[in-house]
Amino acid sequence: MKRDLFIHLGAIALLFLLEILGIFSDYHQGNFARILVLTVYGIGYNVLFGYTGLLSLGHALFFSAGLYAAGLSIYHLDYNVGQALILAFCFSVLVSLVIGYLALRTVGVSFMIVTLMFSQIAYLCILYFGGITRGDEGIVIQQSSRVFLSLDLSDPTIRYYSALTVFSFCLVFNLWIARSSFGRVLIAIRENSDRALMLGYNVQLYKLLAVIISGTISGIAGASYGILFGYVGASFAAVPYSIFPLLWVLLGGAGTVLGPLIGAIFMFYLIDYASDVTDAYMIIVGIALLLVTLFARRGLLGELRYRFFPWIP
Amino acid sequence: MDLGPYLLFASLEGLVHAAVLSLIALGLSLVFGVMRIVNVAHGEFFMLGAILAWWISGFVFGSPAIGFLLALIIAPLIAGVIAMSSDWLILKHLKYDPEATIIATIGILYIIQQAVLMTFGPDARPVEQPFNYRLDLYWFGFSAYKFFVVFSAIILLFSVWLVMAKTKFGLILRATQLDSETAQAFGIPISTVYSLVFGVGAAIAAVAAVLIVPIQQAHYLMGGEPLLLAFIVVIIGGLGSLRGTVAAAVLIGMSDGIISVFFSPNLAKIIATLFVVIVLLIKPNGLFGSEKT
DSSP states (O other), X not given: OOHHHHHHHHHHHHHHHHHHTTOSOHHHHHXXXXXXXXXXXXXXXXXXXXXXXXXXXXXXXHHHHHXXXXXXXXXXXXXXXXHHHHHHHHHHHHHHHHHHHHHTTXXXXXXXXXXXXXXXXXXXXXXXXXXXXXXXTOEEOOGGGOEETTEETTSHHHHHHHHHHHHXXXXXXXXXXXXXXXXXXXXHHHHOHHHHHHTTOOHHHHHHHHHHHHHHHHHHHHHHHHHHHOEEOGGGGSTHHHHHHHHHHHHHOTTOSSHXXXXXXXXXXXXXXXXXXXXXXXHHHHHHHHHHHHHOTTHHHHHHHHXXXXXXX | OOHHHHHHHHHHHHHHHHHHHHHHHHHHHHHHHHHOOOOTTHHHHHHHHHHHHHHHHTTOOXXXXXXXXXXXXXXXXXXXXXXXXXXXXXXXXXXXXXXXXXXXXXXXXXXXXXXXXXXXXXXXXXXXXSSOOEEEOSSSEEEHHHHHHHHHHHHHHHHHHHHHHHSHHHHHHHHHHHOHHHHXXXXXXXXXXXXXXXXXXXXXXXXXXXXXXXXXOBOTTTTHHHHHHHHHHHHHHOTTOHHHHHHHHHHHHHHHHHHHHHSOHHHHHHHHHHHHHXXXXXXXXXXXXXXXX
């Protein structure tokens, strides 16, 4: 199958072209840099929810694990960007291993409750250790610390390309998972975990690996966000940041590689416009969640796959 | 104050926490027990009860006790009706699929929370205590109203148990809980029962809120914390087990109250979570949970 590779590389090329041809205004360039990093977060979420069928309500924990590991090491320990990224990667693997091991001792709705609970506690920990994390106020990472291979990451164009690079790697990795035999086992677990178990797969181990991959990608997204936009704050660990990736994935189509991108673009601009109109812009999120569960359970790409293109990975 | 009286004071505060938490967690557990769904919007029905109590007390002149009694009747009623209609409009159409309902109740959570923000604004609203009397406990004075809260919670818990164990309605609930299909075959209108249970669960949370709001103040974001604690409680006690829920609520509520007095509320929740971790490692289905989920 070459056509799925063609479409996904095409999407990446399109995002490059938009920048090279200078189609973005400054405003949209900044927005899209954010959207691309957030999409990486959505891709991470999708590995667990879309492909493995495990609904987590606490992914903000993994996002903020990467965010804080990178941010605090730069702020307090004077790490450079490379070192901070490596630390954030290792910390995300560790956190998702521990949380995955604990949460996977439960199944079904208990898993959802336990993930939400752990994530809320991580948020409270960030507030409790306010001396280090500066709690709600957060940390601003100085421009002089945000240099990687002598590139100034705070420059809007370099920032966009950096975000696009991280996004491209994660998208291709996601595509590779979806096409690999490993990904097929995850989908088998989603469809019928008892049958997968009976076929001889170590379901529990595969689920744990899915949590680790999902959590680590989310952590990378968090670390990139902190470094590229220079701000690390407790609000990224709060409940809404666990709900956003769920909503992006649902809107774009759970278990589709490009779904999180479509969902993230849509929701980002919708919330952007809504927050100009009212302070209560989160009501949009509530309404969107209801509409998508009531009327569009497959999401956009999921519906297209169901009706026309069964080969969409 | 010496350590002894200070500990007594902290335990009394803990008792108030435990009483309110038992009610909130009971509502959550009742809904899960009968309907097998988790209501993430549960904390918002609690918040709704508190805001309505403040709103109602604004109309009543004279003694604050009249406003309080009115709120105790009207607020749970409104919260219950909103819950029942969201069950009828939304959850029923999702056929109570666990995953879809959890996502839908997150949607309901934000709609209720943001609607309250739009209607009543972002300020914290104080409510006057229905009666103002301090019991002199030799070392310190303690509000008699707080004892009243504990007492009311115990009465309510006892009546829920009475209804579940002794009445025909309780029998219907238990039959639905055990096997909804067989119950339906015996002529029990399952969808009505589900709507009622969802409404009653929300109403219990609203009652808890009306009781606590004279001590705590009403605010549109106040639903998050009790939801977190209720989740901790049902995981420790075992989802759907009413006995386990109340036992765990007393344990977590007491420790939450005591640690909050001595150290900080956030530390109390962090320690409670460590306890959850231990329970998950030893008995993943909760201390009182059955083997099947």
